[in-house]
Amino acid sequence: MKIPYLAILFFTTTAAICSVRLAIATCPPTPNGSEQWGYVQVRPRAHMFWWHYKSPYRVEDPKKPWPIILWLQGGPGGSGVGIGNFVEVGPLDAKLNPRNSTWLKKADLLFVDNPVGTGYSFVEDEKLLVTTDDEAAKDLTTLLIKLFNRNKTLQRSPLYIVAESYGGKYAVTLGLSALRAIKAGRLKLKLGGVALGNSWMSPFDFVASWAPLLKDLSRINNRGLKHSNSLVETIRQQMANGQMKEATKSWADLEQVIWNNSNYVDFYNFMKDAESDEGSITTAELSSNTMINKYSRNLDSSRALPGLIExxxxxxxxxxxxxxRIPKDVEWAKQANLVFEALSGDFMRARFDDVDKLLNAGVQVTVYNGQTDLICATKGVEAWVEKLKWKGLKTFLEMDRTPMYCGDDKGTKAFTKSYKNFHFYWILNAGHFVPVDQPCVTLDMIGNITRSPAR
Structure with a gap:
């Protein structure tokens, strides 16, 4: 089936103008009903933008309802409407060509620029930016209430929250917030599950993994290992003392030490150099001491794919x-750095306790991770998973993995294993952006996660 979005992208109508002064502003759908978008005022003067694609591959099956994926980007400050959509899993790529591996083959897609200040979402006063993951979850829950409670068609489809990078922290806090709202009768939707892709769930486990991993890969030497471990201990003490903003600053210092001792390894793929043609960070950026360049250059997706943001x-x-029909004075990504600064006090806070709560509530939880990612290295992911208190963990850890292949290619693409409502995928030859590096097996994976009835 040919994806019609290329032509639709250039469709315009005066009826599509949305007023952001309303509590919810929804533009009329495209002529064939394949897209809808708009703003939700999640708080006074705080506006969140969403974009919903209805899949042309939709299969109507009462036994297996067609799913919806809510994609949450990382950062903090990364735009799902821009990056997740046009770079990773949406119907069109950044050159507006159809994407053969779009996740629309398995589900509808709902992209949200979260939290407010990210992408097309904006606040009218910087004081309205969120400062914690829980505040972000509250805004997202408000958005879901506005979108789902008035739409019975959406209510029939299970919602899967799929996150990447820092988005994983949004996903688990939203999952719990949504469950509470559903139980209280404030939110009408069925939560299908939560999927955490290369997610920043336990910052300390990740920073502690960097130097040992790179030492094993011959990327740093003993001197670099010793210097890194010293900073890791500083971060541990700062976190223990509740000095979370200071821990964020030390995190940035540790990255600089890693760079200096590895000849600038790419944090999104340790098989590459950050200064190579395949990276995009410049020497000027590396030497910058401003808070924005120092703290937000890693998880905003700007280096993993050459010149992505620009x-x-x-x-x-x-x-x-x-x-x-975005308001003229709203510039995409303009407020993103402010979003990171506002969340700097929560940046290093772990959220794997929330994974325990989701598992104990019976929610399907999936973790997937790219083999060559450094910023959210699989070594760190396995470390926080082993800290879970979920009663099924011991059995899960003792199970064997199953290899995954894709199409006619008999090379191993991934490994996976599942026990009850917990699932893990190890994606080979993939860095931080798994759907970009391994689109085929990732599409199979997302079909498994959503239990899509797609043929």
């Missing part, structure tokens, strides 16, 4: 902005 800006502030 390359997307013309698209997102041009034809896409025109199509979506």
């Amino acid at each position: 390359n997307l800006k013309p698209l997102m502030n041009g034809v896409v902005k025109k199509k979506l």
Whole structure:
């Protein structure tokens, strides 16, 4: 089936103009009903943008309802409407060509620029930016209430929250917030599950993994290992003392030590150099001491894919902005750095306790991770998973893994194992952005996660 979004992207109508002064502003859908978008005012003067794609591959099956994926990007400050959509899993790539591996083959897609201040979402006063993951979850829950409670069609489809990087922290806090709202009768939807891709769930486990992993890979020497371990201990003490903003600063210092001792390894793929043609960080950026460049250059997706943010800006502030009728004074990604600063006190806070709560509530939880990621290294993921108190953990850890292949290619693409409502995928030859590096097996994986009835 041919994906129609390329033509639709250039469709315009005066009826599509949305007023952000309303509590919820929804543009009329495209002529064939394949897309809808708009703003939700989640708090006074705080506006969250969403974009919903209805899959052209939809299969109507009463036994297996067609799923919806809510994609949450990381950062903090990374735009799901821009990065997740046009770079990773949406119907079109950044050059507006159809994507053969779009996740629309398995589900509808709902992209949200979260938290407010990210992407097209904006606040009218910087004081309205969220400062904790729980505040972000509250805003997202408000958005879901506005979208789902008035739409019985959406209510029939199970919602799967799929996150990447820092988005994993949003996903688990939203999952718990949504469950409470559903139980209280405030939210009408069925939560299908939560999937955590290369997620920043336990920052300390990740920073503690970097130097040992790179030492085993011959990327740093004993001197670099010793210096790194000293900073890791500083971070541990700061976190224990509740000095979370100070721990965020030490995290940035540790990254600089790692760079200096590894000849600038790429934090999104330890098989690459950050300064190579395949990276995008510059020497000027590396030497910058401003808070924005020092803290937010890693998880905002700007280095893993060459020039990503800058390359997307013309698209997102041009034809896409025109199509979506975004207010003229809203510039895509303009407030993103402020979002990171606002959340710097929660940045190093672990959220794997929330994974325990989701598992104990019976929610399907999936963890997937790229083999060559450094920032959220699999070594760190396995460390926090082993800290879970979930009663099924011992059995899960003792189980064997099953290899995964893709199409006619008999090379091993991934390993997976599941026990009850917990699932883990080890994706080989993939860095931080798994759908980009391994689109085929990732599409199979997302079909498994959503139990999609797609043929």
